[in-house]
Amino acid sequence: MQSQVGTGRQAGGKRGWRRRLLLLPLWLVLATVLQVAVLRFVDPPLSMFMAIRQVEAWLDRDPGFRLAYRWRDLDAMAGCLPVALIAAEDQNFAIHSGFDLEAIRQARERNARGGRLRGGSTISQQVAKNLFLWQGSNRASRWVRKGLEAWYTALVELMWPKRRILEVYANVAEFGDGIYGAQAAARSFFGRDADGLGHAQCARLAAVLPSPRRYSATQPGPYVQRRTRAIERNMRQIGGTAYLERLD
DSSP: OOHHHHHHHHHHOOOOOHHHHHHHHHEEEEEHHHHHHHHHTOOOOOHHHHHHHHHHHTTTOTTTOOOOEEOOOGGOTTTHHHHHHHHHOOOTTTTTTOHHHHHHHHHHHHHTTTOOOOOOOOHHHHHHHHHHHOOSSSHHHHHHHHHHHHHHHHHHHHHHHHHHHHHHHHHHHHHTTEEEEEHIIIIIIISSOGGGOOHHHHHHHHHTTTTTTTSSSSSHHHHHHHHHHHHHHHHHHGGGGGGGGOOO
């Protein structure tokens, strides 16, 4: 009798674990939805990229490293900066739903011809990656990250207005080693607040993306200078700060 009871308990325990394992994907989905829903209204204290960079500094025993990050609302930064980011990174930002297939196709063709590699990621995709994910260090990790990036991008586009997506990107983008967001970049590179940036400075900050540890906004080389001029032209072509009205 006791043996039968013990066997029944073991079987019940196994079924319980199987149910928990089957429910695990659902709980993970709900957790990601909750993450995105909360950050629709709550400004993130830091991003996953910031946390990883800080851990790297600790592991490298770099006591001089300091993470520079200070949140600024979109209305509290110069309008030319979000326009410069759009002009540099994602000119179809106002009309796409998170993925710009034409930009991806053009990037692939350009990369196939050789020269400087460029991606086709939208601002929404970059928010998803910077805020929630990590840089893939091997092939398997990169594929997992890409899948999660697509999922988070879809959630962000579904649950956030465009202005919020742009606001978060302007605050979590890395503009220099350990320097994240418009306010920290403005103070670190130009000695002023983000609302005091001029058009050329905004364009130069956007020009160092997506390689801010390789290029400098304060000592721009030939590539950054050329890219800055191109971004300024693009800013005019998309209508300047009037473009932001399309996001309302």
